[in-house]
Amino acid sequence: xxxxxxxxxxxxxxxxxxxxxxxxxxxxxxxxxxxxxxxxxxxxxxxxxxxxxxxxxxxxxxxxxxxxxxxxxxxxxxxxxxxxxxxxxxxxxxxxxxxxxxxxxxxxxxxxxxxxxxxxxxxxxxxxxxxxxxxxxxxxxxxxxxxxxxxxxxxxxxxxxxxxxxxxxxxxxxxxxxxxxxxxxxxxxxxxxxxxxxxxxxxxxxxxxxxxxxxxxxxxxxxxxxxxxxxxxxxxxxxxxxxxxxxxxxxxxxxxxxxxxxxxxx
Amino acid sequence: xxxxxxxxxxxxxxxxxxxxxxxxxxxxxxxxxxxxxxxxxxxxxxxxxxxxxxxxxxxxxxxxxxxxxxxxxxxxxxxxxxxxxxxxxxxxxxxxxxxxxxxxxxxxxxxxxxxxxxxxxxxxxxxxxxxxxxxxxxxxxxxxxxxxxxxxxxxxxxxxxxxxxxxxxxxxxxxxxxxxxxxxxxxxxxxxxxxxxxxxxxxxxxxxxxxxxxxxxxxxxxxxxxxxxxxxxxxxxxxxxxxxxxxxxxxxxxxxxxxxxxxxxxxxxxxxxxxxxxxxxxxxxxxxxxxxxxxxxxxxxxxxxxxxxxxxxxxxxxxxxxxxxxxxxxxxxxxxxxxxxxxxxx
Ligand code: SF4
Ligand code: SF4
Ligand code: SF4
Ligand code: SF4
Numbered sequence: 001x002x003x004x005x006x007x008x009x010x011x012x013x014x015x016x017x018x019x020x021x022x023x024x025x026x027x028x029x030x031x032x033x034x035x036x037x038x039x040x041x042x043x044x045x046x047x048x049x050x051x052x053x054x055x056x057x058x059x060x061x062x063x064x065x066x067x068x069x070x071x072x073x074x075x076x077x078x079x080x081x082x083x084x085x086x087x088x089x090x091x092x093x094x095x096x097x098x099x100x101x102x103x104x105x106x107x108x109x110x111x112x113x114x115x116x117x118x119x120x121x122x123x124x125x126x127x128x129x130x131x132x133x134x135x136x137x138x139x140x141x142x143x144x145x146x147x148x149x150x151x152x153x154x155x156x157x158x159x160x161x162x163x164x165x166x167x168x169x170x171x172x173x174x175x176x177x178x179x180x181x182x183x184x185x186x187x188x189x190x191x192x193x194x195x196x197x198x199x200x201x202x203x204x205x206x207x208x209x210x211x212x213x214x215x216x217x218x219x220x221x222x223x224x225x226x227x228x229x230x231x232x233x234x235x236x237x238x239x240x241x242x243x244x245x246x247x248x249x250x251x252x253x254x255x256x257x258x259x260x261x262x263x264x265x266x
Numbered sequence: 267x268x269x270x271x272x273x274x275x276x277x278x279x280x281x282x283x284x285x286x287x288x289x290x291x292x293x294x295x296x297x298x299x300x301x302x303x304x305x306x307x308x309x310x311x312x313x314x315x316x317x318x319x320x321x322x323x324x325x326x327x328x329x330x331x332x333x334x335x336x337x338x339x340x341x342x343x344x345x346x347x348x349x350x351x352x353x354x355x356x357x358x359x360x361x362x363x364x365x366x367x368x369x370x371x372x373x374x375x376x377x378x379x380x381x382x383x384x385x386x387x388x389x390x391x392x393x394x395x396x397x398x399x400x401x402x403x404x405x406x407x408x409x410x411x412x413x414x415x416x417x418x419x420x421x422x423x424x425x426x427x428x429x430x431x432x433x434x435x436x437x438x439x440x441x442x443x444x445x446x447x448x449x450x451x452x453x454x455x456x457x458x459x460x461x462x463x464x465x466x467x468x469x470x471x472x473x474x475x476x477x478x479x480x481x482x483x484x485x486x487x488x489x490x491x492x493x494x495x496x497x498x499x500x501x502x503x504x505x506x507x508x509x510x511x512x513x514x515x516x517x518x519x520x521x522x523x524x525x526x527x528x529x530x531x532x533x534x535x536x537x538x539x540x541x542x543x544x545x546x547x548x549x550x551x552x553x554x555x556x557x558x559x560x561x562x563x564x565x566x567x568x569x570x571x572x573x574x575x576x577x578x579x580x581x582x583x584x585x586x587x588x589x590x591x592x593x594x595x596x597x598x599x600x601x602x603x604x605x606x607x608x609x610x611x612x
Contacts (some may be wrong), residue, residue, distance in 0.1 A: 007530045009346065041528040158528050171508055172545045178512035178593070179334035179539065181306060181325050186595060189299035195505040195595055221506040221545035221560060223596075230595050 005044075007162060015161060018062040019093075020083055022076045023103050023130065024069030025139030027147040028094035029053040035150055042154060045161055064089045064160070066143075070096040070103045070130045077136055084137040089160070092132065092139045093153075095146040095215050099249035102146070103130035108246065108259075122123070141166060146215035146248055149201050169199040172219040173212050177203035185211040191236045193244050196222035196251075217250025224254050237260045268439040270453040271460055277435065279451050281313045284361045284398065290330055291363035292320040296579045310363065318364050321407040322588060326369060330360055331393040332376065334512070338389070338522065338535040356392035364402040368410070368585040370424050371417035372515035373399075378579055379518060389537075398443060401427035403468070406475045409588030411601055413472060414479040417585040429467055438440030479601050480608060481572070481582065487608060488573045492565075498607040501561020503596040504543060510567070510590035510598070511541030516583050519547075542567045568603060 019029050024218050032055055033039065049059040065087035071077055084090055089218040107129050107209050109115050133139060141160075143153055159166050169175075173194035177184070180203050185192040192211035194203065198219040205212050218224075224245075231241045242262065245255040281289070291310045294303045294317050305320040307327040339352045377394065380387040401424040404410075412418040420427065425444040429436045434457065439445050456464075511517040521540045526533045540547060543563050546558035557563045575583035584600060591599025 007526070007528060008343070008348075014388050014529070038528065045528050089417045154528055155525065158526055162526060170546045171541075172505065172570075173506070174507035174595075175512065175541070175544065178325070178509050181329065183296050183304050183306075183324065184593070184595075186305060186612050187298040188296070219506075219545070223560070226503055226505055226596050260528075 012161060014045070014047050015063040016049045016057070016059075016061060017046045017064040017066065018083075018087070019048070020050065020054070020068065020079070021052065021064045021078065022067065022097070022133070023068030023072040024094070024096045024101065026068065028068045028096075028145075031067075031147045031150045032153065035232055038150075038154060042157070045157060052107040060086050064088055064091060066091045067097050067133055068093045070100045070132055071136060072103055072127050072130045074126065074128065080136055081135055089140045090133075091141045091143060093143050094136065094148045095144060095217070095248045095250065096130075097133045098142045098144055099217055099252065100130045100132050101248055104249040105246065106130060130249075144168070144198060144216035144250075145201060150203070152200055158249060170201050170220045172222070173197045173199045173201065173203050173206065173216075174200055176201070177206045180207050182209075184204050185209070186230070186234055189234070191231060191234075191240050191244065193227070195230070196224055196227050211244075213244045213247050214250055215246070215248045218254070222251075222254075224251070224258075228258070268445060269456045269460075270437040270439060270448055271434050271456045272437065272448075272451060272453040274430070274435060275317075276451050276453070278313045278341065280447070281363065283398070283447050283450055284363065285311075287359045287398065288600065289316075289361045289363050290327060291316045291318075292323055294320075295324070307362075316363060318402055319405070320364070321405070322366075323412065323512050324589070324593060326372065326587070326589065327362060327365065328515055329396070330362075331373075332380075332390060332518055332539070334539045335539045336389060338537050341414055341533040343531060343533070349378045354389050354392035356396045359398065360393075361398045361400065363400045364413075365399055365424070366402060366404040366587075367420040367427075368412045368417050368587040370401050370420045370427075371412075372585045372587070374420070374423040375516050375579075375583060375585070377423070388524060399424040399426070403427070403429035403471065406471065406477075407588065409592055409599065410475065410586060411477045411479050411588060412586035412605075413475050414481055415582055415584055415586035418472065418475075420467070426595050429454055429464060431460070431463050431467055431594050434607075436460060436467075459526075475587070477601055479586065479604050481604075484604070485527060485573045485576050488569060492609045494607060496603075496609070497561045497565045499606070500566050500598055500603055501559060503598055504560040505596055506543050506545050506560050506562050506563065507595070508541030508544050509593050509595070510543060510580070512539065513589040513593045515587060515589070516571075516585060517541065540569075542570065564598070565567050566602075570608075572604070 030053060049062050065083045071080060087151055092098045096103055106115050116127060143156060156166055176199045177194055185206055190211045193214035194206055194212040197212050197214045198216040200216060242259055245251040289310045290307055292305045293308045293310060293315050295306045298303050298304055305317060305323045306325055307323055310316050339350055342349045380390040425441040427438040519540050519542060520537050523536050525536060571584040572582055
């Protein structure tokens, strides 16, 4: 029996949600289960009807679909379209779903057949270019991160259920990093994508003395030209910078342009 | 003002006397690639960790009186009823040990903005009145330009100000609290010699500045150069990252966000320090952005510090601490920006 909840006197409907995974490590879904302290609260907010990582039952009756992973096979394309038909709201969960994620690294190779042979040897599987889910269906909301930050998802889902506006920070990671009073990685001789990457992770990596890899994709005012200059000035090679810019797919076109410039300059 | 002199060795006694409260002071946070120490303010438990001869810290100490994030109020919902709880966050006193004159002047400026108007900010005020400040005379670093901003000495807003003179400290005593603490240490009255020594020390300090900002007629010049193309040049470099505002001792702009607990039992209004360089700083309801270009945003940061504030308070909101320039990855520094605006004068 669902007991009806209210907030400020207004009845709040408990939406049915499903978690789905395409090509991914399922780490984002695992994040959702990770913090037992708040799991029960999360379950009081939504009714989970589909969650392979956490339950056996399955249902096609859901309002919100959280889709983790990128599309790398034709059958995933089909599954995704069915999910889109079933759900009122489709949420791209994590950087694979938003940008292609680590999976899209293979797109850099011109010969996908060669990639397949290298990776799978005598056990070839069907695989195509890794793409974000927005390449196939309309996406209503993107939640960035590799992995996603559970606290952020909880905040977003609460707003979704309450019908409040959902906004992402438009400033880069540096803003959070400075508020955490970290020593800047550049001062320590390390590269960091913090100046160009969208915040929201509370500067997860720099707070642990690791430079940002840009998993949340570009901040709206990302100044990549200046970042290139900074790296040059600090003797950080273009290749090291590109390693990071290409890693999660968020910097897509800009990273490809920089790559072309680097290879062309050789 | 009352002056005292004490032996350098007594400094640890002073630290001990003050350590009944939480002491915040400069500590070493690590070393940069060139082996240069990096300093920041932190809670100090051991006198040995207090690095009084720090050049400049990366951040100001503002997190202790103007936190980057702060709960403005908490709502509790219960059975159709609700309650509001406000906590000014001044649960304990802080001793600031080793603030330079720039940072104490910064506090005095914040006082004017946050406490000197008809709606004083109780969150700031509660913390501000719950602090004890030991000022410490500095040696200018290559990026310090406080002498240009008139903040290389400080006249009020502290309890005690210490200047190293050989093996001794010259103490300026501003408060009764400080006076009574010094009574518990070994001090002596300064002689005329000491006064001269003090004046020589401060004039020596003044001669050590290598960085300068010409502030004469600056408000007018900024008005004349509103359309100058130099703003584009700096805007092209700017990362819109907000680092300059976060490290600045006088930047106080903020945004407020509401958060509801997942079980709907509580909600909070949370304040977060913001920066005028961030892309959506001037975005209003409906989505219009009054300053979509980084050059305009950067320009307005300078206009607030060096023009608007000066017209309102007859002093600049910049104390010349150099932190924003040190921390800016794009190498945007106040002296260079102002010099570029004034270019062609000489
Ligand atoms: S460590 Fe990275 S995120 Fe932090 S301030 Fe430096 S560049 Fe920005
Ligand atoms: S610091 Fe960068 S790489 Fe690390 S979690 Fe945040 S956005 Fe991702
Ligand atoms: S001036 Fe420098 S520190 Fe400030 S927002 Fe621009 S790049 Fe960041
Ligand atoms: S604007 Fe820069 S130099 Fe001036 S007070 Fe702020 S951080 Fe210091």
